[in-house]
Amino acid sequence: MTKNESCKELNPVIPELLAPAGNYEKLVTAVHYGANAVYLGGKKFSLRAKAGNFDNEMMRQGVQFAHEHGVKVYVTANIFAHNKDFVGLDAYLTALQTMDVDGIIISDPGILGYARKIVPTLPIHLSTQANVTNHASASFWLAQGAGRLNLARELSLQEIREIRKKVSGELEIFVHGALCISYSGRCMLSNYMTDRDANQGSCSHPCRFSYTLLEEKRPGEYFPVEEDERGTYIFNSKDLCLLDMLPQLVAAGVDSLKIEGRMKSIFYVGGVVRVYRAALDFLTLLPKEAWEAPEAIRFPDEFMQEIMKTGTRGTTENFINERPGSAEMIYASSRAEQSYEPVAVIREPGTEPLVEIRNQVVPGEHIEYMKQGLELVPVKIISMENEAGTSLSKANPGNRVHMRTDPPLPEGVSHGILRRQKR
Ligand code: SF4
Known part of the structure; x- marks a missing residue:
């Protein structure tokens, strides 16, 4: 039981x-x-x-x-x-x-x-x-x-x-x-192809590579196996x-x-x-x-x-x-599709919290704050200042800035993420 x-x-x-x-x-x-x-x-x-x-x-x-x-x-x-x-x-x-x-x-x-x-x-x-x-x-x-x-x-x-x-x-x-x-742990692709041992934590992910077909009596003649013009990723699981x-x-x-x-x-x-x-x-x-x-x-x-x-x-x-079939593979691309991207991470809470920028952002942009739970808070960036108090016309990845938004970001919260729809 x-x-x-x-x-x-x-x-x-x-x-x-x-x-x-x-x-x-x-x-x-x-x-x-x-x-x-x-x-x-x-x-x-x-x-x-x-x-x-x-x-x-x-x-x-x-x-x-x-x-x-x-x-x-x-x-x-x-x-x-x-x-x-x-x-x-x-x-x-x-x-x-x-x-x-x-x-x-x-x-x-x-x-x-x-x-x-x-x-x-x-x-x-x-x-x-x-x-x-x-x-x-x-x-x-x-x-x-x-x-x-x-x-x-x-x-x-x-x-x-x-x-x-x-x-x-x-x-x-x-x-x-x-x-x-x-x-898990039974794949030798990485060891053979790139001399990086997956079982020592160094997998180079050759299952995500693009492959072609080679007939053994025709060395050097690579036959494309194409799902589309980008190739085919035959080992690439969803x-x-x-x-x-x-x-x-x-x-x-x-x-x-x-x-x-x-x-x-x-x-x-x-x-x-x-x-x-x-x-x-x-x-x-x-x-x-x-x-x-x-x-x-x-x-x-x-x-x-x-x-x-x-x-x-x-x-x-x-x-x-049920046992996975070909529909569980993804043949057209090895990249993860991402429709949203991070803008910043809150580092110090406050009415104008200190945030660390992850993607370039400018005042006037509409972004959203990912609250705990599924709630999202849409905000507009009003202004940004660096830690020396200088007003910025844009902020770049790695910059730490005080961000003023409308409505204001929730006070007292650090570690939250701000994101936007990808352009
Ligand atoms: S990630 Fe891919 S290449 Fe690496 S061990 Fe798993 S299946 Fe093999």
């Missing part, structure tokens, strides 16, 4: 919303827009080597900030380790425990064994890199000491339900973000989006909903977290009768409309309902 089946008289437990924090700024943004937990990597032992990642001091500050806001922090140590990688691991694990992180994300059984010995009280989360696709595998890893399992992205809802029924450990699933065309499936995933008793994207921008992190937070809050307020048929629960259209404004290559529900 699952957690949520055992309390059918009550609304189901709403899972944790787990957001990517590629650096301190993204952590703050995820916390601001409503994540319950964030995951991040240190300078060693973590995939996503190019995500920026945290040195120990920055991580300590990030943990402190998150905990002050009631948000948990999980740290990735999910490389597949070689012998040399164990040098310094003891000290690193001990440092994580001293920092009071809430869990470590691991995929290598050797690192898991080390962690159990060195920091036995630190919760262990099994990374998606371990490819848990069945209940026997789930039971195995729980018996090894993992308290939480991130299930493989290749599972259907029915398979998740079956695993939930058979194991009592925490289950986490990815609900949003980029997809690999292989099982992005995962399980927003519409949240009611059924909640009813299935999943414990944590994870958003992919430690290398994505703060605009993406803030925008996606904001919508999923609003969706989970929407579910929290439903009457218990609604949970008699979770498949019938629908979000208002604006939820998906807002997701589409964060930048996506198109969306797929991947394996959750």
Whole structure:
């Protein structure tokens, strides 16, 4: 019996919303827009080597900030380790425990064994890199000491339900973000083509490259495989989006909903977290009768409309309902389509808050403030001054300016994002 089946008289437990924090700024943004937990990597032992990642001091500050806001922090140590990688691991694990992180994300059984010995009280989360696709595998890893399992992205809802029924450990699933065309951690394209190891966090994303056809007896003759004049991206998957499936995933008793994207921008992190937070809050307020048929629960259209404004290559529900087919690939372009772009991030609140500019902007422009929840506040920029008090006719990326708007931006809010429709 699952957690949520055992309390059918009550609304189901709403899972944790787990957001990517590629650096301190993204952590703050995820916390601001409503994540319950964030995951991040240190300078060693973590995939996503190019995500920026945290040195120990920055991580300590990030943990402190998150905990002050009631948000948990999980740290990735999910490389597949070689012998040399164990040098310094003891000290690193001990440092994580001293920092009071809430869990470590691991995929290598050797690192898991080390962690159990060195920091036995630190919760262990099994990374998606371990490819848990069945209940026997789930039971195995729980018996090894993992308290939480991130299930493989290749599972259907029915398979998740079956695993939930058979194991009592925490289950986490990815609900949003980029997809690999292989099982996570099983793709060698990057290693072969660019000598960058995806399993050490350095994937060069050749699945997003454009390809042509070469017949082996005609060297040098490249046959175009064209969807349009831009070529064809035959390995290029659409992005995962399980927003519409949240009611059924909640009813299935999943414990944590994870958003992919430690290398994505703060605009993406803030925008996606904001919508999923609003969706989970929407579910929290439903009457218990609604949970008699979770498949019938629908979000208002604006939820998906807002997701589409964060930048996506198109969306797929991947394996959750049926095996994905060619419609789940995107052949015309490898770039994420983004109809909105960030203008600025609020750094210091006030009647004319100090904002950090992300795209060039001029007085007179109409922009909008992304509030927590789905509410948007349209404002017109009246004037901008730099920190020395000089009035500006335009502000460029990186500038820090005091911005006066009509209506005024909400006072007392920092870390919020201002955006506009792309020109
Ligand atoms: S090349 Fe693409 S499919 Fe392969 S590991 Fe990198 S992101 Fe994943």
